[in-house]
Amino acid sequence: MPATTLILGGARSGKSRHAEALITALPAPWIYLATGRAFDTEMQDRIAHHRAGRAEGWQTVEEPFAVADVLRVHADRPLLLDCLTLWLTNLLLEERSIPDATHALISALAERRAPTVLVGNEVGLGIVPEHKLARQFRDEAGLLHQRLAEKAGKVLFIAAGLPLVLKDTPSA
Numbered sequence: 001m002p003a004t005t006l007i008l009g010g011a012r013s014g015k016s017r018h019a020e021a022l023i024t025a026l027p028a029p030w031i032y033l034a035t036g037r038a039f040d041t042e043m044q045d046r047i048a049h050h051r052a053g054r055a056e057g058w059q060t061v062e063e064p065f066a067v068a069d070v071l072r073v074h075a076d077r078p079l080l081l082d083c084l085t086l087w088l089t090n091l092l093l094e095e096r097s098i099p100d101a102t103h104a105l106i107s108a109l110a111e112r113r114a115p116t117v118l119v120g121n122e123v124g125l126g127i128v129p130e131h132k133l134a135r136q137f138r139d140e141a142g143l144l145h146q147r148l149a150e151k152a153g154k155v156l157f158i159a160a161g162l163p164l165v166l167k168d169t170p171s172a
């Protein structure tokens, strides 16, 4: 398995399930790095559902911003970051520097000693969003995915639960 795998896809495409399967093929314990925050009961329910469905062997770490720190602290354990999109949302909403955060993430990835799987939503395929913040978000997400895809050994696009291999460099 490559050091870094990037998995993109739409909502409910099955990307998280695919990412979890890649990580759980490795010896436990595995780190589930959740960037989502429960602002309402719907999200609370989703999170509870995800937690209940995760196999023993997962350790959940919730971190909306400092994902690079978590990657470093758990550098020796297989880690799933779910997801880049909510992380980016958190950064944008709090007006934090996205270039700095991206740089920190890429540096931390390079230092890891166990495989990392990054999951992100492909949000650029629809019509141009009406609102400026939404357009900025879509552009930032596209740029972030490009930067991470450069570094990743493997990049997959998931649609209808099926993976399309965009990049596969076994030695990376």
Ligand SMILES: Nc1nc2c(ncn2[C@@H]2O[C@H](COP(=O)(O)OP(=O)(O)OP(=O)(O)O)[C@@H](O)[C@H]2O)c(=O)[nH]1
Residues within 6 Å of the ligand: 009, 010, 011, 012, 013, 014, 015, 016, 017, 034, 035, 036, 037, 038, 046, 047, 050, 051, 060, 062, 082, 083, 086
């Ligand atoms: N805070 C927190 N968030 C979690 C936890 N488990 C899952 N999540 C969040 O739930 C999000 C995924 O939720 P969904 O909306 O159900 O998934 P989806 O991306 O639409 O569906 P798939 O494409 O099938 O993965 C992830 O981005 C996580 O950040 C957890 O234990 N804690």
